[in-house]
Amino acid sequence: MTGNIRPSRPRQPERPVRQENLRTLNLELVFRHILAAGQPISRTELATSTGLTRPTITRIAEELLAGQLIAETSLTHNGRAGRPRVGLTLSGRGPAGLGLDIRADALAACVVDLTGTVRHLAFTPSTFAGRSAPDVLTRLAHMARAALDAMAAEDLTVVTATLAVPGPVHDGIARSAPELGWRNVDAGALLRGAIAPLDLPLTVDNQANLAALGELYASDNTLDSFVYVSGGLGIGAGIVVDGQLMRGARGWSGELGHVTVHPDGKPCPCGSRGCLQTYASLQAILSDAPVPGGATPEVTVTEHAEAGSPATLAALDTAGTTLGIALADMLNILDIDTILLGGSFSLLASWLTTNIRAEIAQRVLSTAWAPITIRPALLGPDAAVIGAALTSIDQIRQHPTAWLTRPPSRSPASPA
The missing domain is CATH 3.30.420.40 (ATPase, nucleotide binding domain)
Incomplete structure (x- = not known):
């Protein structure tokens, strides 16, 4: 087979590192090491881990301290005699x-x-x-x-x-x-x-x-690929793969609420029909049920469900099923093994998860070999x-x- 092959994008030509650029690179290197340490780190430890000289570390530390990016704190003796070492950590001011x-x-x-x-x-x-x-x-x-x-x-x-x-x-x-x-x-x-x-x-x-970025930060790098499903005014999804947020070519990715779950279903405010949002949003779950003064939609739904309201429980069943259908399609395409239920869904997870899990088990090909984790988001509605x-x-x-x-x-x- 012959044809034209597009050449790879040429790399930007390398430029000499000027003194001011070297200072910036070294400062950011030291700051990243302090950030990654997760606990106070001494100047000596920074010199060892970065390969920079102790005088260079001292100069950079003074600059970061003056800018209130880091603060000094005492370190333990670690069983050694002498004065406690001074550690450097991120500043809370x-x-x-x-x-x-x-x-x-x-x-x-x-x-x-x-x-x-x-x-x-x-x-x-x-x-x-x-x-x-x-x-x-x-x-x-x-x-x-x-x-x-x-x-x-x-x-x-x-x-x-x-x-x-x-x-x-x-x-x-x-x-x-x-x-x-x-x-x-x-x-x-x-x-x-x-x-x-x-x-x-x-x-x-x-x-x-x-919200997905908030969960990524909150996980302390223990979770690097997941779908965050946000329930509230609408339904959206934040998609994180290998620690990076997927935004799409124009930043429009993750509009899960407008995935079609019933082609001839209910009309949606977006102009289409049968969108997930018309079956699984808070408004859809509440239907015509009034929200008492001073209450929130999430609390109202929760109270009705806990009281055994047949209409609310049926609406939650529908919401869970349609969420599972939409998420199954997403997981088959993306091959991600973790779903976080966020926003209002984090408070309603106990009523939604069973039906979501059932649809995913039936529809996602990889579940026979690799289980899918479904859980409430750590940060909840915040x-x-x-x-x-x-x-x-x-x-x-x-x-x-x-x-x-x-x-x-x-x-x-x-x-x-």
Whole structure:
């Protein structure tokens, strides 16, 4: 067989390493070793593990300490005589990331510091029926301001914010979120305008993707391939393979809620019919059942199920079955062995898992040789907002020099 074979993409030509680039490479090398250690590490241990000289380690450590990226702490004697050694670890003061989320029953704001510790987590109960995008995002901006003020009082500087929305996002625009009544909403611009005049970089991303990243961070690298299924306003999936989030060619992957489970089924707000969302979303499970004042949809469904409501139990059976059908197709294509039930599904897992497992056992070819793990997500309904905050702070973890070389400016929580 003959034909033209496309040549591989040429590699970028290598360039000489200049002195300033070498300093950056060494600084990031040392920082990565401190980050990976998981516990305080001494300067001597850093010199051994990195191959850098002790004076170089000392200079870099002083720079990282001055930038509040690391902190000093005492190490144990380890049975040796003399003064305790001084260890270096990630700092709980300095840069932090802000996550914002639009959930089925509430707005959420979260701040995570460089160590990955949640320093602020707040919710505002909210329903979205009849509310415009500017109204929802203005309320979220008030929560962002409150979080920034609270963190400034603790000597933390929020460096970036990430907004999670339930639907595909492209160029910062929420292209389609039928449950919110949004289509081509520039959520980033609206939120920036509501937060102004505070100068805070902001990104917008898909809720399920951010939740999957939150679970990936929370697993401490013990879980590197999984499908995260987000249940709430809609149904989405975050797909992680070998520790990397699969976004697709245009960032639209994971729209599990719009996988067809019944070709001639119920009409969906997206314009199609028989989508998984019309059978397994919270709205579908609740049907016409009212949500009492002060309650949430998840709690209402749980209370009805625990009380033995025939309608709720039947709806949960349908939800579990249709979820299993949709997930079986995904697993046959992706060959992934772990499913995390997140968002509202993490609270309803005990009623959903049996039917999901039955459909997967029947439909996924690999189950005869390799079992599929199905379990609730570790972070529960908070995964998206925590994942959004962690995504923001991960930029500093990946590129610490960007923080150290930033131009001097007021704290984001300071008035302009």
